[in-house]
Amino acid sequence: MSRDAGDADASGVLESKRNATRYQILVEIAERQPAVSQQEIADAIGVTSQAVSDYLQDLIEQGQVDKQGRGRYEVTKEGVDWLISQTDELRSFVQHVSEDVIGEVEIETAIATTEISEGETVSLTMQDGVLRAMAGSAGSATAVAVTDAEPGRDVGVTNFEGVVDYDLGTVTAVAVPRVREGGSAAVDAETVADLAADHDLIAAAGTEALAAADAADIDPDVRFGTAPAVQEAATKGLDVLLLAATNVLSSHTDKLRDQNIGYEVVDAKRA
Known part of the structure; x- marks a missing residue:
């Protein structure tokens, strides 16, 4: 089961199930060290105790975990550095999902052209490069307002239906x-x-x-x-x-x- 440390770093925890398990085991060891129960780790991450034992041997050979005696393990500096690199990758991915994916899917911002009340259906158009919202459902694209807005102010909209009809610029x-x-x-x-x-x-x-x-x-x-x-x-x-x-x-x-x-x-x- 042993591999070179360089091979383990070839892909991140989001791309490799093996690296994801290694990441979880290192985190559990760091939380419990120096007295580490392989069975407790196995129960915490949903694998067998034998699998934890195999991973531990691999991590020791790679220099990411130091065995100090029976049932006593510590994450080395190399192990901590690898955890940090993988955590940074996860943090960037979570930020992308929360800000660029979920946030954009759930709520978009438009400029109100009429008075709009929260919960009201609005029609969407694109004018001068800006998404505009007007009270009512007469347009080809509609949404539901999640905030109140006076004309000329920004309004949050969600639950989109249809397509905003406009041509790309050149x-x-x-x-x-x-x-x-x-x-x-x-x-x-x-x-x-x-x-x-x-x-x-x-x-x-x-x-x-x-x-x-x-x-x-x-x-x-x-x-x-x-x-x-x-x-x-x-x-x-x-x-x-x-x-x-x-x-x-x-x-x-x-x-x-x-x-x-x-x-x-x-x-x-x-x-």
Whole structure:
């Protein structure tokens, strides 16, 4: 049953039943040490006493448990380090589930367009990249309000039915050369200004891009246009003009391709 310690670390407790059992046994030993009853551990984690004995031998060989006599065991520094690494993984996973999965599934936030009372059915729409809720069930997507809200305030909604009907936005990217290649001076300000008039949101990524926006007399909606921010805006139906320094442009286009968001890179260089 013995394996190398490196093999035991190859996968986490969420990926390996064996590592999950090792994790439980180490925790039980740490709680009970130095006097450790194999039968008590077996009863606590739902395995046989023989299985605990086999795991203990394996853990001793790997240097994660130190045997100090009959029925006396202690978790070593190596064992503690492994427990910490696995606990950090579990903590991150639990946080992801509670915040990004359960939290998003249970309750979403919208902006009320009418007065809404808790428990009331509301219709959902997407406007200007923001989820909106209106009292009543006339829309293609409905939910139930979990908070009261005045018009213009945020309202929690759950129990979704139907689909919010809106089109994905697109991204028009203007590559702005690095300063050593001409920077914002190499970009035609009039072309940028014309493009800006046809888009819902303007994002600048990089100092050269911010200078190009200023040259076109544009005040960007997003001055530090990270790839996730641009992607989210397009996902929520906004057409985005992205002014991006050439050294960061690929990080944006990669993200857009990953999310199947339409984009084009236009040439706005001075003639």
